[in-house]
Amino acid sequence: MKNQLLQNIEDKTFSVGILGLGYVGLPLAKAFFEAGFTVMGFDVDAKKVELLNKGENYLKHLGEDYIAEMAKSERFTPFADFEQLDKPDALIACVPTPLGKHLDPDLSFVESTTDAIAKKLRPGQLITLESTTYPGTTRDIMLPKLEVTGLKCGKDFYLAYSPEREDPGRKSHNTQTIPKLVGGIDADSCEIAVELYKYAISEIIPVSSAEVAESAKLLENIYRAVNIAMVNEMKVVLDRMDIDIWEVVDAAATKPFGYQAFYPGPGLGGHCIPIDPFYLTWKAREVGLATRFIELAGEVNHSMPDYVVGKTVWGLNQAGKSIKDAKVLVLGLAYKPDVDDVRESPSFELIERLAKLGANVAYNDPHVPETHEMRKYNLGMKSVSLDDIDWYDVVVVSTNHAAYDWNNIAAKAQLIIDSRGAMRGVCGHDDKIIKA
The missing domain is CATH 3.40.50.720 (NAD(P)-binding Rossmann-like Domain)
Known part of the structure; x- marks a missing residue:
């Protein structure tokens, strides 16, 4: 299965689904679109989907014409629900990870999104999380929810973590030019995720595990804080x-x-x-x-x-x-x-x-x-x-x-x-x- 997926990625017959079309998800959707992939966008905010269908960009710092080409193309389709999650070959989650009232992690968006993916999960799909989170989230939270379906990671589907590094308003870099870390739950998951991302992002840095990628993202932001x-x-x-x-x-x-x-x-x-x-x-x-x-x-x-x-x-x-x-x-x-x-x-x-x-x-x-x-x-x-x-x-x-x-x-x-x-x-x- 892995070899076939790698071939599909190379042939651009591999489709990409982006879950969450905000400051991270929308630029990522455009990056894959410009790389030649068919892209499906998913967001529970129906207003965003309505604007995308009209060709209107709600992220003003990116420019009014940012999604104009995507909106006119048959290779990009936005959805306001998760009913079509079984269609894309890759599902990339770009959902919020806020704090709770007591400064504890609020993973409700990650968990609900993973539950939605599990309901539609099929063999051959790659799942990637981009949301910033603590080490172990991908393996300890997402993996069990996906494997409860009976499908096994590394055999039936693949799971990886690749942290977003967006900085709204920055002119020196954009989604395509910021080096991207990728850590898999297993070696095959990492290889497939790296192969996919390399067509949309100029530089990919694979690391040994999802936990290393999760920790690196935290280190970057703690350094600034x-x-x-x-x-x-x-x-x-x-x-x-x-x-x-x-x-x-x-x-x-x-x-x-x-x-x-x-x-x-x-x-x-x-x-x-x-x-x-x-x-x-x-x-x-x-x-x-x-x-x-x-x-x-x-x-x-x-x-x-x-x-x-x-x-x-x-x-x-x-x-x-x-x-x-x-x-x-x-x-x-x-x-x-x-x-x-x-x-x-x-x-x-x-x-x-x-x-x-x-x-x-x-x-x-x-x-x-x-x-x-x-x-x-x-x-x-x-x-x-x-x-x-x-x-x-x-x-x-x-x-x-x-x-x-x-x-x-x-x-x-x-x-x-x-x-x-x-x-x-x-x-x-x-x-x-x-x-x-």
């Missing part, structure tokens, strides 16, 4: 000394070796960095170990919204105003510059905490015209105009979008709390800019 925590902590310390952390980081970055620049902010955002470290801390506790260093980094990063709010309260007090009934404008709702991705954005926490203190809070974001219901928040807000920016008692810079005219903002705003270093190039308004 820990270093961001370090520079966030330095920000607080250096601010007390009246030293500019952003200038310090840029100065250190002139060293050509042994250093990589990380920048502070109002807190962590995105679908990986705020969440993934806790997947490892939970798994570590299961085997009787503590991850003190990682958990400390989490504490520092999660304290940043409070730090920014504290700076806002202090700044208003210095201006003879109270946070209660103050008119506050938060600039930027997305978690990073120049994208419309608001997942885990610290801006939501800033808005919530300022409102609880009695402030009247509004936001502006050129990429996010209005909020939508999320797991933790449902603000029901719309982006306001910057024309009346002088009406607000204070402007809190949460996301430094390139679309913002910082000089104009500095000239018109009464008071600015800058958590991103956005005002560093602005001259003549130091008296109203507070670094946070």
Whole structure:
């Protein structure tokens, strides 16, 4: 069977199904489509499927015409249910892996998706998980659910893990050019997955097991989380000394070796960095170990919204105003510059905490015209105009979008709390800019 599947992949008669058509799944679907494969997309969000059928892209940072060619082709078909999961030869799961209320892994999407696959599983299919998770998920969670069908991995079907490495808004790399790790439950599963991915991705790196690939993904994101925590902590310390952390980081970055620049902010955002470290801390506790260093980094990063709010309260007090009934404008709702991705954005926490203190809070974001219901928040807000920016008692810079005219903002705003270093190039308004 393996040899036949490898031949089908080479001949492009091997079809690919993508489960979850979000920030990871849709670019991956396009990568396989452009490689010449027939692609079927599956997502429980019927609105996404409706837009795809119209040729409309809901991931704005990728461009309006991103899926235009796919939408017109017979080689791409999206579905709003899982009834056709037996049709594709490969099923690649790109589903969320959030945290529970107590910072424990929430694998409900992985488990429900695996259950749906098991109902339709047939001999000859390759199953791959791309969602970030703790080591052992593919083998301990997915494999038993698939083998309950009576089919055996490595003989009747194949199972592998290949972590996504998407970074929305990044221009230097895309799905096709980011090297891809692949780890199989067994050697044949790895070989088949590597053979498939190599047609869509420029560089494939096979590893010895699914657990190695799962762990590597966690290490990548924990590395960022820990270093961001370090520079966030330095920000607080250096601010007390009246030293500019952003200038310090840029100065250190002139060293050509042994250093990589990380920048502070109002807190962590995105679908990986705020969440993934806790997947490892939970798994570590299961085997009787503590991850003190990682958990400390989490504490520092999660304290940043409070730090920014504290700076806002202090700044208003210095201006003879109270946070209660103050008119506050938060600039930027997305978690990073120049994208419309608001997942885990610290801006939501800033808005919530300022409102609880009695402030009247509004936001502006050129990429996010209005909020939508999320797991933790449902603000029901719309982006306001910057024309009346002088009406607000204070402007809190949460996301430094390139679309913002910082000089104009500095000239018109009464008071600015800058958590991103956005005002560093602005001259003549130091008296109203507070670094946070």
